[in-house]
Amino acid sequence: MTLIVRNLGFSYGERRILDAINATFEAGKFTVILGPNGAGKSTLLACLAGLLGPQTGGASLHDADIARMAPTDRARQIGLLPQGAETHWAITSEALVALGRIPHMRGTGPSADDRRAITTAMSATATEGFADRPVTQLSGGERARVLLARVLASEPDWILADEPLANLDPGFQLDILALLQRQAEAGKGVVAVLHDLQYAVRFADHILLLHEGRLFAQGSVEDVITAANLAHVYGIDANLFKDEEGTIQLCIKGKVPS
Amino acid sequence: MNNRGLTSLLLLLTLAAFLLSLMAGKVWIWPSSWAADSADGWIFLELRLPRALLGLCIGAVLGLSGAVLQGYLRNPLADPTVLGVSASAALGGVGAIYLGLNLLPFGLFACAMLGAGSSILLLLAISRNGGPIGFILGGMVLSTLAGALTAFIISIAPNPFAASEIINWLMGALTDRLMVDVATALPFMALGVALLLSTGRALDALTLGENGARSLGINLFRLQWIIVLGVGLAVGASVAVSGVVGFVGLIVPHLIRALYGEQPSKILLPSALGGAILTLTADSLVRLLPGPSEVRLGIAMAVLGAPFFLLLLLRYRRGNA
Numbered sequence: 103m104t105l106i107v108r109n110l111g112f113s114y115g116e117r118r119i120l121d122a123i124n125a126t127f128e129a130g131k132f133t134v135i136l137g138p139n140g141a142g143k144s145t146l147l148a149c150l151a152g153l154l155g156p157q158t159g160g161a162s163l164h165d166a167d168i169a170r171m172a173p174t175d176r177a178r179q180i181g182l183l184p185q186g187a188e189t190h191w192a193i194t195s196e197a198l199v200a201l202g203r204i205p206h207m208r209g210t211g212p213s214a215d216d217r218r219a220i221t222t223a224m225s226a227t228a229t230e231g232f233a234d235r236p237v238t239q240l241s242g243g244e245r246a247r248v249l250l251a252r253v254l255a256s257e258p259d260w261i262l263a264d265e266p267l268a269n270l271d272p273g274f275q276l277d278i279l280a281l282l283q284r285q286a287e288a289g290k291g292v293v294a295v296l297h298d299l300q301y302a303v304r305f306a307d308h309i310l311l312l313h314e315g316r317l318f319a320q321g322s323v324e325d326v327i328t329a330a331n332l333a334h335v336y337g338i339d340a341n342l343f344k345d346e347e348g349t350i351q352l353c354i355k356g357k358v359p360s
Numbered sequence: 361m362n363n364r365g366l367t368s369l370l371l372l373l374t375l376a377a378f379l380l381s382l383m384a385g386k387v388w389i390w391p392s393s394w395a396a397d398s399a400d401g402w403i404f405l406e407l408r409l410p411r412a413l414l415g416l417c418i419g420a421v422l423g424l425s426g427a428v429l430q431g432y433l434r435n436p437l438a439d440p441t442v443l444g445v446s447a448s449a450a451l452g453g454v455g456a457i458y459l460g461l462n463l464l465p466f467g468l469f470a471c472a473m474l475g476a477g478s479s480i481l482l483l484l485a486i487s488r489n490g491g492p493i494g495f496i497l498g499g500m501v502l503s504t505l506a507g508a509l510t511a512f513i514i515s516i517a518p519n520p521f522a523a524s525e526i527i528n529w530l531m532g533a534l535t536d537r538l539m540v541d542v543a544t545a546l547p548f549m550a551l552g553v554a555l556l557l558s559t560g561r562a563l564d565a566l567t568l569g570e571n572g573a574r575s576l577g578i579n580l581f582r583l584q585w586i587i588v589l590g591v592g593l594a595v596g597a598s599v600a601v602s603g604v605v606g607f608v609g610l611i612v613p614h615l616i617r618a619l620y621g622e623q624p625s626k627i628l629l630p631s632a633l634g635g636a637i638l639t640l641t642a643d644s645l646v647r648l649l650p651g652p653s654e655v656r657l658g659i660a661m662a663v664l665g666a667p668f669f670l671l672l673l674l675r676y677r678r679g680n681a
Contacts, residue, residue, distance in 0.1 A: 148571075151571075151575055152575075153571055153574050153575065173574070173577035173578070173579055174577040175577075176577065177575060177576050177577030178577075180575070181575070182571065182572070182575035184568065184569060184571040184572045184575065185571075186569065188567075188568055188569035188572060189567060189568065190434040190566070190567050190568075190569070191434075191567050191622035191623065191624065192621075192622045193567060193621065193622055193623045194621070197621075197623055198567070198568075201564055201565055201567065201568060201576065202576070204561060204564070204565055204576045204577065204578070205576055205577045207561070236622075249568075252568070256576070
């Protein structure tokens with residue numbers, strides 16, 4: 103199962119954000135979108151989620167154009183963890199996770215399927231312990247897990263996450279990454295916009311490197327994260343190496359002298 | 361107490377407030393003389409019944425509109441009065457009176473509803489992305505502008521009688537309304553209430569922000585128009601029939617949230633009931649205050665509501681600091 107992007111171009115008025123993007127996303131893989139600020143990462147993710155309609159080309163799932171899918175159908179197949187971890191009211195964690203069932207709800211009350219999906223999502227993210235606590239009283243790490251549980255509760259085939267690690271401490275960042283990785287291993291397509299190159303190197307199965315609205319490179323970690331690519335796109339002097347345990351590590355030495 | 365128990369209690373209180381409104385006043389009218397062929401029976405049928413029905417309806421409409429607007433804008437300070445929706449409806453109504461459109465069937469209603477609906481569209485246009493305070497500032501601008509234009513129309517009114525007629529209506533009261541006024545307003549309010557009650561699930565989804573809601577399949581464009589139409593019909597009709605009765609929509613959802621929790625869909629119906637209870641009780645109390653003439657309901661609600669708004673604003677600022 104693949105999510106295919108063909109010749110995708112997006113602009114706000116005259117300002118071109120994305121240009122001629124061609125890429126294929128595989129189910130069962132953790133794909134990471136990288137690129138400096140303003141490269142168009144979030145815009146690409148919003149196009150994949152069907153929130154933005156590209157002017158040229160497009161993204162498709164099972165031969166259906168995502169931007170033209172019926173919103174509820176799309177919501178059942180593609181789950182989005184938006185940027186910013188917004189929660190506007192002090193509702194309980196469980197009520198927040200239950201929002202993920204909205205695309206599946208018929209009638210008024212939750213069905214047995216709904217309740218099962220909510221329980222599964224909360225146990226996968228280890229959030230049952232604070233099911234009755236208002237989300238506004240949770241720590242940043244707990245809230246991030248509850249928000250991810252909300253996405254899982256929709257039981258989508260695809261999970262898109264826009265900067266899911268922002269404002270989290272390293273331990274919590276690793277929790278979220280491990281959860282996303284587990285979803286990919288379970289067969290879901292996982293696509294995340296990340297800022298942290300170290301995590302991308304550690305967790306990604308596939309990387310898209312964006313630069314000024316264009317797809318600069320894509321492929322495996324070794325193919326994309328090269329000293330030349332990082333110098334060109336980020337302006338940093340860095341290299342990959344394998345540590346004693348055979349794990350790929352990234353060492354950032356400094357800025358490339360200009 | 362669970363939510364079902366709370367709602368039953370609110371229903372009972374609504375009934376009690378309705379009965380109080382039927383009985384209370386300079387003359388108390390007990391149920392025994394409601395059907396009597398006497399002065400009391402006449403007061404009941406011609407004065408008390410339409411007044412109590414109106415109190416019930418506009419209270420419910422204003423409480424519900426406040427709850428929906430707060431959920432939609434994700435802003436606990438939103439309310440038809442604060443956002444200038446009521447003032448714009450009043451401007452529509454005054455414009456209708458000035459142009460003589462109120463003589464046409466539904467002329468006053470149509471203009472008030474148009475004023476209310478278009479004010480929300482204007483507000484969204486000027487305050488989108490302005491954050492919670494942006495909407496309040498936008499509402500202030502709208503409210504001031506609508507108030508100034510209303511005053512302008514009054515000042516150029518053709519004769520003093522027309523001017524005093526307009527001012528009397530504007531101040532907001534449930535007095536001297538006929539059953540025919542109630543019957544005219546009711547269908548619009550009912551349609552508005554039905555539209556607003558249908559927004560629960562979308563408002564819940566907006567807890568996650570606009571992108572979160574859209575990713576769950578919520579059509580925000582459609583939601584916006586349901587709210588513009590629903591609030592336009594409901595608040596427009598309530599202003600057309602009783603002038604500006606403010607702050608019900610601000611006060612009630614806050615009290616309801618303390619009982620039901622903050623999930624937007626859970627407070628819609630209870631806010632309608634709470635609005636009815638507050639309005640009916642306040643309207644009964646203004647009748648019971650001693651003095652030669654009664655305090656108008658709109659004035660009483662403003663005296664109650666303005667300090668409440670200030671209190672919320674202070675608490676809100678502390679929470680953000």
